Amino acid sequence: MTDGAWAVALGSYPHTARLIAGEVASPALPLAFERVAPISKAFAPMVREARFDASEMAIATFLMARAWDKPLVLLPAVVARRFQEGSMLCRADGPVRRPEDLAGRRIGVRAYSQTTGMWLRGVLAEAHGVRSQDCRWVTFEDAHVPEYRDPPWAERAAKGADMLAMLKAGELDAAIFGNDVPADPALRTVWPDVPAAGRAFQARHGFEPVNHLVVVRREHAERSPARVAELLRLLREAGVPALTRADLAPALGLAARWCADQGLLPGPMAPEQAWAGLPEGIG
Structure with a gap:
């Protein structure tokens, strides 16, 4: 209009x-x-x-x-x-205890282009030495921009796969849930102290x-x-x-x-x- x-x-x-x-x-x-x-x-x-x-x-x-x-x-x-760190979960009894443990791991995210994933990948590289290409990103949707193609270090989950179920079954080592973070006692945040991680980002960059x-x-x-x-x-x-x-x-x-x-x-x-x-x- x-x-x-x-x-x-x-x-x-x-x-x-x-x-x-x-x-x-x-x-x-x-x-x-x-x-x-x-x-x-x-x-x-x-x-x-x-x-x-x-x-x-x-x-x-x-x-x-x-x-x-x-x-x-x-x-x-x-x-x-x-601040994004509360959006990434892993299994409470799994091998990931801190962000540095994500190197070489499989991480689920709705789309590789998701903004929460972008911020978290940046934090992982900057503050924890884990670059995007050091992980395997398992995606479930295409980017909103149709010309874009995911990088070689990303792969598509099987059609109909559920990210939460894959995480709980051990098929993923961590996953990014954006706004819809499940409240599940079998899961915990990858960052042990989420508020401290947010304060650290603020101190480095001066903004939320x-x-x-x-x-x-x-x-x-x-x-x-x-x-x-x-x-x-x-x-x-x-x-x-x-x-x-x-x-x-x-x-x-x-x-x-x-x-x-x-x-x-x-x-x-x-x-x-x-x-x-x-x-x-x-x-």
Whole structure:
């Protein structure tokens, strides 16, 4: 929808609830919210078809989309961020006792391109000496960007395989569960002290890892910059942190570097490339 209401795919969080409920609204930009759950299911349609006028999107997906010149423009609107270490589990009675033990092991992840996996692989390499190619990554889905192909150190699980069942059966040594971490006494986190691991990341880099931001179709940034600015204003009025491009430069720079290191991008990407197409004066 170009001239009327914008179709928007956005997850439900405390800082988006008022916007989705219509309590924060603007006659200059009517919004029609699409129900997509989990919100990650909106990413591939947005990348491949530009199905929505604006959408939440994982940072790794966006950087890959930018590398393959998808017609999307990033807004400085972070709707989800967290320290990642609590998302990776292993068996409580298994051979993995600490992150360093993952070298040579089989690790399950929904997709090799998953943003949580990207951050965790970066931490493993930086803080624990375990590079991406030192492990065997067992995946269950393709990347949202269709041109991308997984690296040689990744393999696809059998059709219909269940990651949790594989972990509990010993077919995987660890697995990354993203938001949906199972509460199972037979499992524990790979990092023995998850809060300490988060504090260590913060001390090294000065920020909490970014998971999801907001993107708009490129045609809107080119033809309707005032509406793009109004969307950002509405997000901020609803409670999304009022961050700037400069605020996000450290996170985007590190994410781009780690994506390239892990084989998610065809080459290096400078942080400023992430903002290509965003009109001046916005963010």
